[in-house]
Amino acid sequence: EAGVAQSPRYKIIEKRQSVAFWCNPISGHATLYWYQQILGQGPKLLIQFQNNGVVDDSQLPKDRFSAERLKGVDSTLKIQPAKLEDSAVYLCASSLQIRETQYFGPGTRLLVL
Amino acid sequence: AQSVTQPDIHITVSEGASLELRCNYSYGATPYLFWYVQSPGQGLQLLLKYFSGDTLVQGIKGFEAEFKRSQSSFNLRKPSVHWSDAAEYFCAVGAFTGANNLFFGTGTRLTVIP
Numbered sequence: 001e002a003g004v005a006q007s008p009r010y011k012i013i014e015k016r017q018s019v020a021f022w023c024n025p026i027s028g029h030a031t032l033y034w035y036q037q038i039l040g041q042g043p044k045l046l047i048q049f050q051n052n053g054v055v056d057d058s059q060l061p062k063d064r065f066s067a068e069r070l071k072g073v074d075s076t077l078k079i080q081p082a083k084l085e086d087s088a089v090y091l092c093a094s095s096l097q098i099r100e101t102q103y104f105g106p107g108t109r110l111l112v113l
Numbered sequence: 114a115q116s117v118t119q120p121d122i123h124i125t126v127s128e129g130a131s132l133e134l135r136c137n138y139s140y141g142a143t144p145y146l147f148w149y150v151q152s153p154g155q156g157l158q159l160l161l162k163y164f165s166g167d168t169l170v171q172g173i174k175g176f177e178a179e180f181k182r183s184q185s186s187f188n189l190r191k192p193s194v195h196w197s198d199a200a201e202y203f204c205a206v207g208a209f210t211g212a213n214n215l216f217f218g219t220g221t222r223l224t225v226i227p
Contacts, residue, residue: 004156042117042203042217043157056214091156099145099207102215104156 002026004105006092012111018080021108025073025094031055032069033102034077035091043091049075050098079110087112115140115206119218126194127226134189134221136204145207146187147215148178152200160202163187174198199225 005024013019025032031050035043046065047057052072060067064083069075079086089109093102116139126132138144145164149157161172168180178189187204201222205215 006156040219042205042219043215044217045214048214093157101147101159101162103159104149106154106156109154 004092004094004103006090006105006108008108009106010109010111012113013082014113015084016081018078019082019110020076020078021090021092021110023075023077023092023105025075025092026103029094029096029103030072031095031098031100031102032075033093033095034067034075035093035104037089037091037107039088046077055098082110082112084112086110115144115208115214115216117204117206117216117218119202119204119221121221122219123222123224125224125226128196129193132189132191132194132198132223134202134204134223136187136189136218137185138187138204138206139185140206140208142208146178146180147205147207148172148176148187148189149203149205149217150200151203151220157203160189194223194225196225196227199223 033048034046037043046060047067048055049069052069067077089107091107092105095102118137147162148160151157160176161170163170163180201220203220204218207215
């Protein structure tokens, strides 16, 4: 069974530029999560989708971050404009349904200069 | 609100020695509890989970964890550590209700010396 796929694996941008990350969850998983992991910290949930609807985006900085999951499968997370403090690893996870075990992708490491 | 404390930032053990990583949680109801491992440059891999039932949970790679409600703890153990166990370990707590948000601790980095 294929795992959660993410791309790109690494991205370096300058502040005020925009960037987008892509995630393809495990086939058949209805719930998709985006986490931000700052160096030295545990992952923090940014947004959670159930199919193509948002379940929780209370921790998403909506003035600069946006995410979508239009067809209820893959998802895109965008940052526009990026700030230095956005440097982090962005992890995507999926689960069969809400309250099922979450499986994580390899992450996208973002460096904002 | 949920929270997780991993009091040990960094632990060093010798190969073959036993290991215990501490995790304390705060949650008002019965929690889901997880241990994940993260190798450098990799995503998180699930080691084991506790939902209900037997409080001693067996996981992959020879790890186990014990849920102690009275101490609000979910410590991870392994009787004999291998060099390949060197990684970052995260404890997480989730809720039975609501959106199933996972709250992670800050992690414990494990170094294994020969």
